[in-house]
Amino acid sequence: MLSTIIVGAVLAVLLFIAFKRSVNDLKQGGCSGCSSCSSKDKCSGKVDRQ
Amino acid sequence: MKIALAGNPNSGKTTLYNAITGKNEFVGNWPGVTVEKKEADLKRKYNSEGADVRVVDLPGAYSISPFTSEEAITRDFVLGEKPDVIINIVDGANVSRSLFFTSQLLELGIPVVVALNKSDILAKRGDKLDFNSLGKELNCRIVPTTATSGTGLLELVKAAIEVGKEQKKQISPSFDGKDSNDSKLARQKYIDQIIEKYQVKSRDASKVNISDKIDRIVAHKWLGLPIFFLVMWAVYAISIGGIGGYFSGYFNETLFGEIIPTAANGFLESISVHPILQALIVDGMIAGVGAVIGFLPLIMVLFFCLSLLEDCGYMARVAVLMDRFFKKFGLSGKSIIPMIVGSGCAIPGVMATRTIEDINQRRMTVMLAPFIPCGAKLPIITLFVAVFFPNHLWVGPSVYILSIAMIVLGGMLLKKIFVWENTSQFIMELPEYKVPGIGHAAFQMLDKAKAFIYKATTIILVCNTFVWFAQAYSWSFQPVADQSMSILASIGTFIAPLLLPLGFVGWQLGAAALTGFIAKENVVATFAVLLAVASEEALHLPGGALSQFFTPVTAFAYLAFNLFTPPCFAAIGAMNSEMGSRKWLWKGLAFQFGVGYIVAMAVTQVGSLIVYGSPAVGFIPAIIIAAVTTVYLVLKIKKSNTQRANMEIAA
Incomplete structure (x- = not known):
């Protein structure tokens, strides 16, 4: 039971981070919709947040 | 201090920008890769004094009068935000065409330093450019660079910071017909004259070279596809x-x-997860x-x-x-x-x-x-x-x-x-063939x-x-x-x-x-x-x-x-x-x-x-x-x- 709660909590955190990043990328016009993006300021993984 | 990088499309602006800022913006061997301006701090290696220097990479432009929307971004930035200094990247493989834009930038009053980029191609062709005399003619410093290898970049950035600190108004070159109705023609004439004066070409452009021979095959109307x-x-x-x-x-x-x-x-079963x-x-x-x-x-x-x-x-x-x-x-x-x-x-x-x-x-x-x-x-x-x-x-x-x-x-x-009607013509400058960089790829x-x-x-x-x-x-x-x-x-x-x-x-x-x-x-x-x-x-x-x-x-x-x-x-x-x-x-x-x-x-x-x-x-x-x-x-x-x-x- 405890292991299920711990694994479930870790999973929930991971999913929350992934979801938040996806939503942020879409809001900022970052490319979360296509991989292999070559335009850095539109590519979600490397938005230059200066 | 704000340094703007401006020049013709495919002159190597983004390669130079990446080199001096440590960024890795996408570069490509064709014109029109950069369609938005990008900004970053100058890399420490080029900024020994630790000054606050921002570098702005602008989309390529052939002229200060915009023809396309990304050229307008360049024009608006240069005229509206007035950078402290402009590094004008001149394509060493095509100096004559690049200098048209240079001559316009020199008239804005903003200090300009010219980076004679792709100087390796110039040297390989056996062409010689008296850049010291050309610099005197244009009233600006010219630094030969090769952005891909980093050659000349230290000197270029140093010159740009010096010029930016001086805050002197850029003096523009004068030529006949500058204010006439046909000023574009007069400007090109002036460029042609100074190129003839300061550049010694060892290659006869009318002769068919290897690049032309390859183009005849790969861009052939029937064989190409x-x-x-x-x-x-x-x-x-x-x-x-x-x-x-x-x-x-x-x-x-x-x-x-x-x-x-x-x-x-195995792991999840061993810890009895649901x-x-x-x-x-x-x-x-x-x-x-x-x-x-x-x-x-x-x-x-x-x-x-x-x-x-x-x-x-x-x-x-x-x-x-x-x-x-x-x-x-x-x-x-x-x-x-x-x-x-x-x-x-x-x-x-x-x-x-x-x-x-x-x-x-x-x-x-x-x-x-x-x-x-x-x-x-x-x-x-x-x-x-x-x-x-x-x-x-x-x-x-x-x-x-x-x-x-x-x-x-x-x-x-x-x-x-x-x-709809078709109104525009396609003119694309073909880049030189080169051995592709494994590192880049x-x-x-x-x-x-x-x-x-x-x-x-x-x-x-x-x-x-x-x-x-x-x-x-x-x-x-x-x-x-x-x-x-x-x-x-x-x-x-x-x-x-x-x-x-x-x-x-x-x-x-x-x-x-x-x-x-x-x-x-x-x-x-x-x-x-x-x-x-x-x-x-x-x-x-x-x-x-x-x-x-x-x-x-x-x-x-x-x-x-x-x-x-x-x-x-x-x-x-x-x-x-x-x-x-x-x-x-x-x-x-x-x-x-x-x-x-x-x-x-x-x-x-x-x-x-x-x-x-x-x-x-x-x-x-x-x-x-x-x-x-x-x-x-x-x-x-x-x-x-x-x-x-x-x-x-x-x-």
Whole structure:
């Protein structure tokens, strides 16, 4: 039971981070919709947040 | 202090920017790669005094009077934000043309330092430029540089900081006819005079060199296209059949097929995690993300090869080659640039349409550029090729040929449907052929791999979790024993009748296509999750679990459907910005959906008749849809013709 709660909590955190990043990328016009993006300021993984 | 980098397209601004800021913005060996300004701090190596220096990379411009929207960005920044100093990058391979813009920048009063870039090419040609005397003539410092190797950059930045600190008003060169009505001609005359005075050319430009000889073959009007197909075939052969395919096979079958799921199951069982949570992790997250990541080696090799082709200058020739065809169908030759850029990702592809001056051609290109398979569509292509066409390497490149054919046909159709006229000419400067940089290609490859992994671990992961949940639970949130009773099945069943004329039977196909609109890789991931739960057979093997849904013909049609229907959400957002009108966005989406639907329908029904001798499922509805579409198009074209005739009379 405890292991299920711990694994479930870790999973929930991971999913929350992934979801938040996806939503942020879409809001900022970052490319979360296509991989292999070559335009850095539109590519979600490397938005230059200066 | 703000330093602006300005110069002609393809003069090496972004390469120089990357070198002095430590950034890794995308660079390409053709004009028009940079369409937005980029800003970063100067690298410490070039900033020994630790001054506050920002460097701004501007899109390329031939003149201070903008012709395209990205040239306007440069003009607006230089005139509006007044940088402290401008580093004007002059293309050493074409000094005469570059100096036209230089002479205009010198008249703005902002201090200018000229970087005589690609000085290695100048030296290789044996040409000599007396840059000290030229600098005196133009009243500015000229520093020879080679941005790719970093030569001369320290001196250049030092000079720029010095000039910026002095804050002296730039003195412009004077020449006859500067203020006359024909000032452009006078300016070019002046440039020609100083070039003649300070440059010694050892090469006779009228003589045919090796580059010209290669161009005569690869850009030949008849040989060019077959050569392009052969090149793409070779790229696919190396990527899918070679090293990329080998590692992808290992990733899909062994790593994500056995090792990771077995280890995860063993671990989760050993700590007695609830079976539902275990199923979510193994069948949902690992199966879905693994199915996408499994294609990573193949995609890395493919982009490595494409990067080599682009860097050596071949892709610029492809642009010129396509211009012949595109012009006839109402597109600009420049339309090929967004399409080549779009082979990585549709978003920068759509953004690259800014280089097209004519608004109608730009809108047309925005609608058509996403037809080229982007990196996100590659997993779908490679999965379907591996399962249904394992011994036919031509199928992969044939998807590109089909895309080009649809772009041409789509262009013809759009020109007929809408009252548009072709107004612009395509002039593209062909870059010098060069030995492609392995380091550059490797960097591009790793960069795309990182983006691919990021995507798989964010939006794909979230979608997979939803897909797993939706296939395991009913609307009353009760676990279902049979997937066909699930939430996903009911959504898929709602869409399924629409796909029947296309020969696609099964709610799973509708569900996968739907998730594909969020991100195209989701098509593969959704099948992986659905089949990980419902089938023991491997997803990626020839004749594997996917075979229950498709024949080879309908599999190719499903590929076409996912290829031509509207791209992912993010790319649709980019389309909205570039179209400049919500009305045109909807028109574009309707056009893309119509093309994807009709092409898939035609492939299924005609293909089944030819290959199997009998029509596929949904033949009668397909005939009705084809008839209705034909009548609609005929009426629409007639209406447009009448409008066009009225406009001519009015004119």
